[in-house]
Amino acid sequence: MNELFRRLRYLLHRRRFxxxxxxxxxxxxxxxxxxxxxxxxxxxxxxxxxxxWGWTWIDRFAQDLRYAARMLRKSPGxxxxxxxMLAIGIGVNVxxxxxxxxxxxxxxxxxxxxxxxxxxxxxxxxxxxxLPYPEMAFFRAHSRTLSAVLALNTTKVAVEGxxxxxxxxxxxxxxxxDLGATPRLGxxxxxxxxxxxxxxxxxxxxxxxxxxxxxxxxxxxxRIIRLNGKPATVIGVAGGEFSGLxxxxxxxxxxxxxxxxxATGSHVLTDFADNxxxxxxxxxxxFTPKAxxxxxxxxxxxxHNRHPAEIWEKENLPSDPGGYAKSMMIGNRSGTESxxxxxxxPVAALVATLGLLILAVACGNLGSMLLARGVARERExxxxxxxxxxxxxxxxxxxxxxxxxxxxxxxxxxxxxWAVLRSLMLFTGSPAWxxxxxxxxxxxxxxxxxxxxxILFGLTPATQAARQHHRATIARQVLVGAQVAASxxxxxxxxxxxxxxxxxxxxxxxxAYQQIISIDPGxxxxxxxxxxxxxxMDTLQGRLRALPGVESVSLAxxxxxxxxxxxAGVDIDGRSMRVQINRVDPQFFRTMTIPLLRGRNLIRxxxxxxVVGESFARAAWPGEDPLGKKSFVGEDDTVVGxxxxxxxxxIEDSDSxxxxxxxxxxxLPGASVLVKTSGAPEDVxxxxxxxxxxxxxxTFPEVQLMKTGFRQKLxxxxxxxxxxxxxxxxxxxxxxxxxxxxxxYAVSQRTxxxxxxxxxxxxxxxxxxxxxxxxSRPVPAGLLLGVGGAAxxxxxxxxxxxxxxxxxxAAYLAAIGVFAVTVVGAALWPARRALRVDPMRALRHE
Amino acid sequence: MPxxxxxxxxxxxxxxxxxxxxxxxxxxxxxxxxxxxxEVLHVEEGSLYPALQKILLKGWVTAEWGISETNRKVRxxxxxxxxxxxxxxxxxxxDRVNGAIQxxxxxx
Numbered sequence: 001m002n003e004l005f006r007r008l009r010y011l012l013h014r015r016r017f018x019x020x021x022x023x024x025x026x027x028x029x030x031x032x033x034x035x036x037x038x039x040x041x042x043x044x045x046x047x048x049x050x051x052x053w054g055w056t057w058i059d060r061f062a063q064d065l066r067y068a069a070r071m072l073r074k075s076p077g078x079x080x081x082x083x084x085m086l087a088i089g090i091g092v093n094v095x096x097x098x099x100x101x102x103x104x105x106x107x108x109x110x111x112x113x114x115x116x117x118x119x120x121x122x123x124x125x126x127x128x129x130x131l132p133y134p135e136m137a138f139f140r141a142h143s144r145t146l147s148a149v150l151a152l153n154t155t156k157v158a159v160e161g162x163x164x165x166x167x168x169x170x171x172x173x174x175x176x177x178d179l180g181a182t183p184r185l186g187x188x189x190x191x192x193x194x195x196x197x198x199x200x201x202x203x204x205x206x207x208x209x210x211x212x213x214x215x216x217x218x219x220x221x222x223r224i225i226r227l228n229g230k231p232a233t234v235i236g237v238a239g240g241e242f243s244g245l246x247x248x249x250x251x252x253x254x255x256x257x258x259x260x261x262x263a264t265g266s267h268v269l270t271d272f273a274d275n276x277x278x279x280x281x282x283x284x285x286x287f288t289p290k291a292x293x294x295x296x297x298x299x300x301x302x303x304h305n306r307h308p309a310e311i312w313e314k315e316n317l318p319s320d321p322g323g324y325a326k327s328m329m330i331g332n333r334s335g336t337e338s339x340x341x342x343x344x345x346p347v348a349a350l351v352a353t354l355g356l357l358i359l360a361v362a363c364g365n366l367g368s369m370l371l372a373r374g375v376a377r378e379r380e381x382x383x384x385x386x387x388x389x390x391x392x393x394x395x396x397x398x399x400x401x402x403x404x405x406x407x408x409x410x411x412x413x414x415x416x417x418w419a420v421l422r423s424l425m426l427f428t429g430s431p432a433w434x435x436x437x438x439x440x441x442x443x444x445x446x447x448x449x450x451x452x453x454x455i456l457f458g459l460t461p462a463t464q465a466a467r468q469h470h471r472a473t474i475a476r477q478v479l480v481g482a483q484v485a486a487s488x489x490x491x492x493x494x495x496x497x498x499x500x501x502x503x504x505x506x507x508x509x510x511x512a513y514q515q516i517i518s519i520d521p522g523x524x525x526x527x528x529x530x531x532x533x534x535x536x537m538d539t540l541q542g543r544l545r546a547l548p549g550v551e552s553v554s555l556a557x558x559x560x561x562x563x564x565x566x567x568a569g570v571d572i573d574g575r576s577m578r579v580q581i582n583r584v585d586p587q588f589f590r591t592m593t594i595p596l597l598r599g600r601n602l603i604r605x606x607x608x609x610x611v612v613g614e615s616f617a618r619a620a621w622p623g624e625d626p627l628g629k630k631s632f633v634g635e636d637d638t639v640v641g642x643x644x645x646x647x648x649x650x651i652e653d654s655d656s657x658x659x660x661x662x663x664x665x666x667x668l669p670g671a672s673v674l675v676k677t678s679g680a681p682e683d684v685x686x687x688x689x690x691x692x693x694x695x696x697x698x699t700f701p702e703v704q705l706m707k708t709g710f711r712q713k714l715x716x717x718x719x720x721x722x723x724x725x726x727x728x729x730x731x732x733x734x735x736x737x738x739x740x741x742x743x744x745y746a747v748s749q750r751t752x753x754x755x756x757x758x759x760x761x762x763x764x765x766x767x768x769x770x771x772x773x774x775x776s777r778p779v780p781a782g783l784l785l786g787v788g789g790a791a792x793x794x795x796x797x798x799x800x801x802x803x804x805x806x807x808x809x810a811a812y813l814a815a816i817g818v819f820a821v822t823v824v825g826a827a828l829w830p831a832r833r834a835l836r837v838d839p840m841r842a843l844r845h846e
Numbered sequence: 847m848p849x850x851x852x853x854x855x856x857x858x859x860x861x862x863x864x865x866x867x868x869x870x871x872x873x874x875x876x877x878x879x880x881x882x883x884x885e886v887l888h889v890e891e892g893s894l895y896p897a898l899q900k901i902l903l904k905g906w907v908t909a910e911w912g913i914s915e916t917n918r919k920v921r922x923x924x925x926x927x928x929x930x931x932x933x934x935x936x937x938x939x940x941d942r943v944n945g946a947i948q949x950x951x952x953x954x
Contacts, residue, residue: 002905003903003904003905006902006903006905007903010903020909020921021895021899023919023920023921024871024872024895024920024921025891025895027871027872027873027914027918027920028872028873028876028891028895030916030918031873031916032873032891045891045892045895046895048892048895048896049895049896049898049899050899051896051899052896052899052900052902052903053899053903
């Protein structure tokens with residue numbers, strides 16, 4: 001330890017120590033001269049002595065760095081292209097990592113994020129990511145391991161001055177204070193003032209909503225706004241960095257205990273069957289998340305005795321760290337059997353792989369450039385070797401140049417990545433508190449990516465050049481092959497996504513959506529009983545049928561192309577399937593134009609019967625008659641009919657299968673009305689809204705054209721196809737640039753040889769073959785590798801391709817075609833120069 | 847007289863040994879070894895100064911400013927307690943190895 005300390009002290013006082021050593025040597029020299037003894041080279045002596053301290057590498061490195069900087073400044077064109085290539089390669093990855101960082105690694109802007117836990121419900125048969133309010137309240141009252149419990153419920157409300165209904169966040173009054181939020185204006189919800197049902201109704205605005213809706217008016221405090229027609233006073237505006245623990249664009253927050261005031265008749269606060277609030281807990285100091293889970297499990301068991309139907313048997317409440325954006329991505333899902341896998345992981349893996357491929361292409365390209373440059377610097381290196389530079393020293397010096405390039409590339413990549421991520425976030429309308437500015441993790445990642453690429457693109461050329469091994473053909477061919485393979489993968493994936501999108505736009509989903517309107521009256525939110533809901537629905541359906549232009553009306557639990565869905569994971573003979581459940585009335589298939597293929601339709605009022613989609617029947621009972629079979633789903637209802645396959649919810653996933661169960665009276669408070677029009681649906685939609693409102697003025701029905709829902713569903717697919725196409729084009733361009741450079745280099749190196757061959761009567765085809773022969777192996781090999789890689793990788797995409805195969809030959813052929821044309825162009829363009837070589841001039845040259 | 851080559855490990859031992867009786871500057875160390883070895887051993891400055899730097903790094907000696915016999919400011923190297931311990935250890939190790947070599951030479 002002492003030795004290290006002395007070594008460091010030496011580093012800090014290097015100049016003084018060096019002076020003292022020089023003085024010692026001078027004195028020695030004086031004395032030696034007196035004695036008549038000759039002395040060696042003083043400078044060399046000093047350097048040898050200094051070596052003992054082990055810091056010489058710093059001096060050498062500084063020297064190399066200065067030299068590298070000078071070399072890069074001397075060829076600004078090369079430097080610019082190299083840094084640009086690296087900036088693209090690293091930037092794409094920085095954007096991907098930056099998003100990962102935002103979601104998973106960076107703690108939220110809340111007080112003490114480490115002790116915040118998000119809870120969900122789990123039993124052997126069921127799972128839900130939200131809890132009933134009274135269950136949450138029971139935990140809040142009895143937990144000793146949690147110092148605070150926070151809850152959030154989102155309900156759509158009508159806001160004056162806004163065309164569409166808006167998600168209102170109903171939160172417990174401690175929501176702001178416990179998260180340590182500060183107001184931008186006015187005050188936030190206060191547990192001391194706003195936590196009673198009878199307190200004056202107040203609203204806290206989101207900063208973005210305040211700017212949009214109120215033009216950032218500072219005098220908004222004290223204004224009355226009407227939510228669902230009920231007046232409430234604006235008391236404050238939350239700060240722009242406040243996440244509200246939700247990824248949705250928030251508009252405003254209201255006290256959860258007042259939810260029934262705004263949604264007339266709502267039973268949210270008392271209904272044990274309604275999984276309506278997300279719950280977070282704040283760990284009491286000294287307790288672990290495990291201890292909290294244990295305690296909540298025993299509390300749930302106690303509650304199960306009192307409410308055996310609603311609180312599940314052996315229910316436990318697993319927790320996730322709540323201080324990260326990732327915990328918000330699970331949303332509000334619930335279902336039976338095994339929890340559905342998170343579908344984001346395969347997509348994330350795919351995106352990360354594509355990003356790395358771009359970097360690989362950039363590195364391969366830069367490697368080829370450096371190899372060619374190494375040959376051009378042959379003379380310089382030969383001189384260095386002649387004056388005594390060792391191989392190791394030369395490699396180190398050449399590699400330092402690559403490191404410097406990588407450092408510049410990392411910095412530029414950081415900027416590119418920030419710009420990409422920021423514009424993507426603006427484009428997709430992500431919430432304002434998500435801050436794309438890189439933090440230290442992203443900066444470190446950019447530096448690491450730069451260093452790794454320096455090793456990839458710099459080490460081989462440096463070694464080759466230092467060995468003065470000029471025929472670096474194998475290395476170069478490997479680099480070309482790798483570039484071809486990586487660009488191919490990118491182009492094929494882009495082709496697949498493009499094809500899939502085209503397919504989605506042109507092909508049938510198995511049902512007609514163009515002329516459908518869906519109306520969600522939100523009866524459950526207003527506390528409708530099933531019997532009242534029945535009466536409401538009968539009245540509404542009757543009045544809608546009487547409207548001109550209405551062809552057919554039906555009811556469904558989950559309107560197609562909507563946000564709601566019910567999924568069951570089913571195991572059939574060891575294969576797990578994800579079944580989309582919809583509860584519908586008999587008119588549903590006629591309204592949605594889904595053909596009945598076998599058996600019969602559902603009958604109104606019947607139970608324990610099911611109609612399955614054809615793909616379900618094929619998957620569950622291959623080669624057998626599905627009629628009369630037990631359906632695996634729900635109460636194992638009997639299959640009475642088979643209808644055509646219709647991808648109602650996940651239009652991008654051809655593997656999803658559907659089952660239709662009869663809509664029971666108990667389901668009616670959550671049901672929507674579907675209307676098929678004979679003409680343009682827009683006209684009917686206007687009447688429909690008024691008609692629904694007239695049945696019960698207390699409700700706020702939401703009317704949506706189904707084609708709007710379809711377009712929204714496609715938007716995600718469009719942007720990913722666009723993004724991958726851009727990546728593919730960049731990779732292709734980079735690969736072409738590399739090939740142009742290599743062909744041009746080959747032509748310039750072999751001008752003499754070409755001249756001689758021409759003089760001897762070689763034909764143009766022959767000359768071209770000489771120049772292009774170097775690609776005869778790497779390009780086909782790279783193509784093969786790329787196609788294989790794309791086939792393997794695109795398996796991850798299966799669920800996103802709107803029903804086309806991930807091995808779709810058209811997409812593969814189109815991608816290979818595009819690649820072949822661009823590469824041949826890139827190779828032939830510089831090769832023309834070989835044909836224009838004048839034999840006389842070429843021979844006279846040198 | 848031909849100059850004898852110095853085994854590299856031995857130089858450190860000799861430097862520590864000649865410093866035991868008091869602080870010396872670099873040239874004096876070389877001279878002392880030269881004289882005490884009856885002018886057989888000649889310490890090249892090319893090995894003396896790297897060895898001295900290494901000993902400084904190990905903390906076996908410290909350097910302090912003093913005035914030479916020619917009235918010039920120069921650094922004197924002084925043995926530290928750690929250096930003294932190192933010298934004792936190296937001496938006994940040297941004795942052990944030397945004895946072993948001697949016994950091989952006598953009996954083989």
